[in-house]
Amino acid sequence: MKSLYKIVTVVGLSFMATSCFNESKPNYQFFPNMYEAVPYETYSEHGVFANGKEGQLPAEGSIKRGFVPYEIPNTTEGYELAKASLVSPLAADQIDHERGKQLFDVYCAICHGEKGDGKGNLVKREKFLGVPSYKDREITAGSIYHVETYGLNSMGSHANQLTQEERWQVADYVLKLRSEL
Template identity: 35%
Template sequence: MLAMNKVRIISATVFTVAATIVISACGDKKTPGLEFARNMYDPIAYNPDQPNKNFANGQTAQLPPEGTMPVGYDPVADIYPNTPEGYLAASENLKNPLPANQQNRLEGRQLYLRMCSHCHGNQGKGDGPIVQQEFFPPPPSYSTGNSSRGGAMKDLTDGKIFHTITYGLNLMGPHRTQLSPSERWKIVMYVHELQKLQ
């Protein structure tokens, strides 16, 4: 009997609360009622196209400071286009800006093994796993092969290697979206090590 009364009391309480919620929701339509996290509806930050009294020109969207570059911007593409002339200009003018230290060489080796060895092979001899399965013709060896653009692979300059990694050549696709400029320069450093191997 006591358990039955507890169930009735709990049921009556739940029903009363639910009825109160329903009735109060049907009240005055002019008021929005209680709002949770109002700033999610009215953001505190300015939209880019809104006027903004915090700046002298009254605009929210400001021009970036002079001399800055967007994140990920690679100026090489603007200066050295993907043309034979751009390739030769890169050969003459581009030099590796990174210091030739052990850490950069080690990182260059790791990047090379991850991004290049599947075609060029671990030692740069053009015998990577993809080539061994006869899917593609082998690329020339860095130490003994000849470049398809002329000259020996062992004589390629910093700029030629960087340009080729950036834009690709023949069956090699471009890697500028997969490797940052500094990562490409580290690979260039390691390719020079492979050029010395016989």
């Protein structure tokens, strides 16, 4: 008898829950925009955007939080300026030689060698030729940072792979390697 009451109760509750449904006029919906979203065609013009054509762009001249613009140009004169005047903004207690070594091993040692002698694996396999030893070059922290930022000759830019702080860590480690050669 108890099971009959349970069955009747479940059937009655399910009947009540479904009997009020009307497809032409649905019940109250939570978050209706999720059920009936406004469709936008990809890359299409639409009045919802301020300029009427494409998505919103950041305000002109805005920079992301914590980013410091690097304003020395990618020219020979810019390289010489960076070499002569650019110094590391890292304080002595912020320089981490282990972190610099890790970053150097990941991004630089494949070409420049683990000791900075220009004999990395790609040079040994003759994929790149003419990678100089750090001992043979007149380099400063500023010139290293500039080359990491823009690249030089067949070396590409590492600005997308390394943050500004990481590039300074690598520059400090390169100077340490140069002093050991």
